[in-house]
Amino acid sequence: MDSIISVRDLAKVYDNGFAALSGARLEIEEGEILALLGPNGAGKTTLISIICGLVTPTDGQVTVGGHDVVQDWRRARSLIGLVPQEVALEPFEKVINTVRFSRGLFGRPADPARIEQVLRQLSLWEKRNEKIMSLSGGMKRRVLIAKALAHDPQILFLDEPTAGVDVELRKEMWEVVRGLQDAGVTILLTTHYIEEAEAMADRVAVINGGRILLVEEKAALMRRMGKRQMRIELGTPVDRLPESLAAYGLERADDGAALVYTYDTAADRTGITRLLNDIQAAGLVLHDVQTRQSSLEEIFVDLVKEAS
């Protein structure tokens, strides 16, 4: 697949001397959902702001659809819709007017049918004539998304779109985003909700201290870094682990009512068969066995720790 956005050796030093980005590289492929993860202050918003033209880069190059964001900014920006991290909306304006305005700003001719479609898609149509200040926080976020979609962008940047949004609405937004991907829109998403990246992303990029630490297929990353845990519930709790099981690195849980075994899925032998046999040999009674894959969150915490 072709890169629709290509970030090369990007650096940003703010006026106060702070280096928010240094040597950041990233290729975003057409049609994918890329989740950009990183702790507070990692440089996610700075990276997005440079691509969108809000911040001037100190060094490096960014192209969007082959257009340089500094030299050929007009063409580059026409392709992008931006949903900013901070909710910034004119409080006294009506929902529909502010969405129409966004379309006009991008040089697109008025298209009431399209505006209606966008507002309906985000469940805002009933609220179209309300003033923005009368909307709830979650609805304001949806207005931001509607504004970003009003000019039919090929690329959508979502900078923490679901911060402060309840579970139901968050799931709704995921649906909208998936629908956009089906329509061919490339999406870059930042989030602190790892389950969001886990549910949505095709690929995951991890940024910390202004550097992109890794970019990888989400599934491959989970496979590579992922640890599985097996939880073995016992018929009767044990006070101490039997000597014969010492080599497995088991943890006692629930006051000895359960044992937790951690193993690597990528290894040739997981050791499960042997462990279960040894448990039986030690005279313990199995009540139940469950396995669980570690979440992206755990993977991500490990990565950031590793890099620092």
Next chain:
Amino acid sequence: MNWPAILAIYRYEMARTYRTLAQSVISPVISTSLYFVVFGAAIGSRIDSVEGVAYGAFIVPGLIMLTVITQGISNASFAIYFPKFIGTIYELLSAPVSFLEIVIGYVGAAATKSLLIGLIILGTATFFVEVQILHPVAMLVFLVLTCVSFSLFGFIIGIWAQNFEQLQLVPLLIITPLVFLGGSFYSISMLPPFWQTVTLFNPVVYLISGFRWSFYGTADVGIGLSLAMIALFLGLCLGATWWIFRTGWRIKS
């Protein structure tokens, strides 16, 4: 040029004007009427005509200038300061819109608004005094140039201001005194010679003088000089805007 974008900004700003019609139009009309009642009727009845023009009529051009200058500045400065303040400027900066297009949209709307208010005040004035316009074309040229120049100046203030105090500072501390001392309510020739000379350093004097000439054919300074001064002011504002555009001063980090 992204004309649809310019139009979008212009329309959006004009729509704000209609929404806030009361403050935008009614308040200048009321305050002008008060000027006429106080200066025109109460005081003016005790003042002889100035340079052959009744005092009530003499102050009309100055009052219009006073209003379009302050309105142009406050409208344009607020129009661009507000998006900076609430953060909606992100949209302007991330859209395929050049700074020039942003300026045309905002300054165009602010200038249109102050022009309309100027004309409404002119209409109001005819209810109180007998107004004569000897050179209507020149009058409109002066009015439009003034609206555009000071709206542009207001736009620059709006970009420069980092809080509401600064937004009020320049209009309050510099513009209002200059306009009041610019001959709105008197002819320069009524001042002692020393103050006449000092006054010539006030650029607003040239505007009001030229504008009054287009009404009654009398002026404190030459009409060519008046035009040259307003062209110079417009040129300075354009230069400053161009520099802001080049550097992204106070809008981009």
